[in-house]
Amino acid sequence: MPRAIDVSQAVGDTPLVGLPSLSPPGYSLWLKLEGLNPTGSIKDRVAKYLVESAERAGRLHPGSRIIEPTSGNTGIALAAICAPKGYKLTCVMPENTSAERRTLLAAYGVDIVFSPASEGSNGSVRLARELAGADPDLYMPFQYGNPANPRAHYETTGPEILRDLPGVAAVVSGLGTGGTLTGVGRRLKEHDPAIRVFAAEPEYGELVYGLRNLDEGFVPPVLDQAVLDSRIKVDSRRALVATRELVAREGIFAGVSTGAALAVAIRVCQPRRLPEGSQVAVISPDAGWKYLSTGAYDPGDVDTIADDLSTTLWA
């Protein structure tokens, strides 16, 4: 990455790092470190595309206010893109997100509106829609439904993987909005339809799912299920164990959803699903910094830590 004239120009072009110790025999895992983006997550790519596409459409002017539902990373990324441009930002966020995410948003001067923990991210979507609907001066990019989200990955993340791992056989990433896998998956399958796309779905503790009616469940419109070959759920314990292995054996300090993606990558490295010798790109959406307060990296009993973690939204 050469020098950048402002923070938005420093987004992307992240390293792809081999995992020699954790790759199953006969397979090579490569981790794309999106935590090295300017605000520390893959969402910098999305925020840049969301804001720039709104500007091109004439939806934003100096002093405009943006409102967005987020579990944290998209809000932090939007804040960084908006700050130099003079846009104000309101984030609607579930109250059970990590303390670091809230602290960072506050540091950027973002107004935070909390939605109930029991409604998860779906609750922040509902509340943001209500607030945006009631005030025509607010602009809501809406990462869950905005094609600029998968386009960021189609135009940047996907081509970077193809450039750095030309023989890639499969890609694995977590599912949040579905934007990463939809964009990267489309790009990779256009290049070679044989490339497999695996989704790691976070499975939280029961408290996160709460007592909601199933009909309130939310499937993000940007997720194109046709791009996926498999969707595999990973609970907090397995995600945590893989996250801790990554620090201990590869020296990579990543967030919990990286552990979830890594667990799925290891699972699919078997001849029934991928030919031996396959190279697999795993996307690490962020580093571990924002999860220190959850205890994920503390010494102690994994089961106890996983129990605590299972009530926090980590994707």
Added chain:
Amino acid sequence: MAIQVRVPTVLRKHTDGEKAVSGEGGTVRELVDDLASRYPGLRDALLGQDGQLNRYVQTYVNDEDVRFLGGIETPLADGDQVSILPAVAGG
């Protein structure tokens, strides 16, 4: 043939409060039929009007979403673990 089914909190009103129930069937459809014979509310919760799986519910066999296996006709074997989860987004 016993298959363990984990039931989310929101559906336990149909299973007398049970977190996990045991059922039988060679496919997901047969399993749903078997469960519905004892827990009638489950059928409407799990299946849409078209008889296919409700799109707001994720059904997993051994952690894999059945949509990418064989859908409602996904074969089941003794000892399989079935989990039902509400769809949740992140970001």
